[in-house]
Amino acid sequence: MLESYETYADYNDVMSMLEEMVSEVTKEVLGTAEVEFGGNAINFKPPWQRLELRQAIIKYCGLDFEKFPDTDSLRTEMLRLGMEVDPQKDRGRLIDELISTFVEPNLMQPTFLLDYPVEMSPLAKAKPDNERLVERFEAFAGGMEIANAFTELNDPIEQRERFLRQQKQRQPEGEPVESVDEDFLLALEYGMPPTGGLGVGIDRLVMLLTNQQSIREVILFPQLREKP
Numbered sequence: 001m002l003e004s005y006e007t008y009a010d011y012n013d014v015m016s017m018l019e020e021m022v023s024e025v026t027k028e029v030l031g032t033a034e035v036e037f038g039g040n041a042i043n044f045k046p047p048w049q050r051l052e053l054r055q056a057i058i059k060y061c062g063l064d065f066e067k068f069p070d071t072d073s074l075r076t077e078m079l080r081l082g083m084e085v086d087p088q089k090d091r092g093r094l095i096d097e098l099i100s101t102f103v104e105p106n107l108m109q110p111t112f113l114l115d116y117p118v119e120m121s122p123l124a125k126a127k128p129d130n131e132r133l134v135e136r137f138e139a140f141a142g143g144m145e146i147a148n149a150f151t152e153l154n155d156p157i158e159q160r161e162r163f164l165r166q167q168k169q170r171q172p173e174g175e176p177v178e179s180v181d182e183d184f185l186l187a188l189e190y191g192m193p194p195t196g197g198l199g200v201g202i203d204r205l206v207m208l209l210t211n212q213q214s215i216r217e218v219i220l221f222p223q224l225r226e227k228p
Helices: 011-030 053-061 071-080 091-106 156-170 182-190 202-210
Strands: 002-007 034-037 040-043 049-052 111-117 130-141 144-151 195-200
Touching: 002 011, 011 034, 011 130, 011 144, 011 195, 011 202, 034 202, 049 053, 053 091, 053 111, 071 091, 091 111, 144 202, 156 182
Parallel strands: 049 111
Antiparallel strands: 002 195, 034 040, 111 130, 130 144, 144 195
């Protein structure tokens, strides 16, 4: 995993940086911004496609998660669509399942999915026009996620409220409840500038550049199976 943080930047700045970086790396390694992966030609030349997460899920499975604002109603709708649903998953994890099942396999060309529900990203800054969504993106290519980023939440009061809300949501579901990270909150109280954070899956990016279908082929020391 490659991580970076850029001060006085938001997720839009990080998007621009990521698509330019991947394009330049691809051209430096292969001499072109286009790669062959699993029989598909993938072009990393900017600008990459940008899709709002809500619209992407509607496009590929017909479900609008904004119409189902709580876990129970979303779970009921997914069951109605014939999906197998884990009763222990909260709303954020159910939406993540919709992404991996219906959206991700269709994103062969480089694509940014934008604006995630706050339940899925408790450390990301809310959008100014919709507090139920946060300024987060995931980048996809070759039908898999290659990067994740968001505008960092730097408000200690809001961050504490989210931590406590997350604890409250997980208690009835019987999940382990982590204590509030007081050291992190104290650091935010001292002050954090506006920041855009990024994580890139280097192994998956190498898979795309080398046309390898298994991540084991690009890891230096893959985990070996025990002999029977």
